[in-house]
Amino acid sequence: MSSLYHPTVARLTYRALLGRRRALILFTLPGLLLIISLAVRLLTGSDDGxxxxxxxxxxxxxMVPLIGVIAGTGAIGPEIDDGSVIYLLAKPVKRPTIIVTKLIVAIGVTAAFSAIPTLLAGFVLNGNANQLAVGYAVxxxxxxxxxxxxxxxxxxVTRHAVIAGLVYALVWETFFGSVVAGARKLSVQQWALALGQKVADxxxxxxxxxxxxxxxxxxxxxxxxxxxxGRKLRSLTLAGEE
Structure with missing residues (x-):
């Protein structure tokens, strides 16, 4: 793993993702979930449904796909958009290492701002009855x-990664994934829920x-x-060198 993880790249990526503007968005969605959960618990009591x-x-x-959009695209998209990625690629760091390191950071940020608040919200809503909070957190x-x-x-692959990500997250995962049976089978949400279902009672x-x-x-x-x-980043390197 050490050959596929670069601490300096990770530190720069964390700094970019947790900058003032992105951090505000990252904290807003989990905060909204917890506020809604607390209000519902106070008004209706504990109810599994x-x-x-x-x-x-x-x-x-x-919440989870939107945070994924922010963290996933933000881990590398801005560097490609403003051209600063060329400076990173000029360093003696293997291209797979750059991608894997940025992926690890994106996963860490996404999980921290989605799984932890989901777990807390589940405890607020029904005290983790039937392992509901843990199942959804998983x-x-x-x-x-x-x-x-x-x-x-x-x-x-695109300079419009945020827009493409939002379309996928809001249109496919949120809308079609909720109302169209066939689409649900091609949804990251449903694949992950299969593991949550196994954990919950x-x-x-x-x-x-x-x-x-x-x-x-x-x-x-x-x-x-x-x-x-990684393959696309490798081709970008060649283009930059040419």
Whole structure:
């Protein structure tokens, strides 16, 4: 792992992702989730159905992919847009190391700002009855990995990565993933929920795909997106050198 992780690249990426503007957005979504959860608990009391609706409908369907967009595209997209990536590529750092390091940072930021608030919200809503809070937190953490890889890839292939990521997150994951049965089977959200369903008790968390299918698809998408992002970065290096 040491050959695929570069501390200096990681530090620069963390600094870029946790700058004032992005940090404000990153804190806003989890804060909103916790405020909603607290208000609902005070007004309606503990209820598994309500907790499931909030954690599944807002946390997993909206908050997690949006945070993934911010962290994944922000890990490399701005450097490519302003041309500063050329200075990074000029350093004696292997291209796969750059991609993997940025992916690790994006995963860490996405998981921290999505899985932890989801866990806390679950405890607020129903005290983790039926392992609902833990199940959704696991799903959020697993989804963070795939989302980070997908949106990091977008950051390397298009200058409009944020727009493309928002379209995917809001239109495909949030809208089509909620109302179109076929689309749900091609959703990172549903693949991650398959693991959450395994962790939670009973059928409080449901997924449109089985556990094995969900795990395989998550691995394929994560590895495939990471590999292709590295390939695109390598071609960008050649273009810059020419």
């Amino acid at each position: 309500t907790a499931d609706a909030i954690l599944g409908g807002f946390a997993m369907a909206t 799903a959020a953490a697993v989804a963070s990995v795939a989302y980070s890889a997908v949106f990091l890839l977008l950051g390397t 009973g059928d409080v968390i449901t997924s449109d795909v089985g556990l094995a299918t969900g795990v395989i698809l998550l691995l394929v998408v994560t590895v495939g997106a990471t590999w292709y992002a």
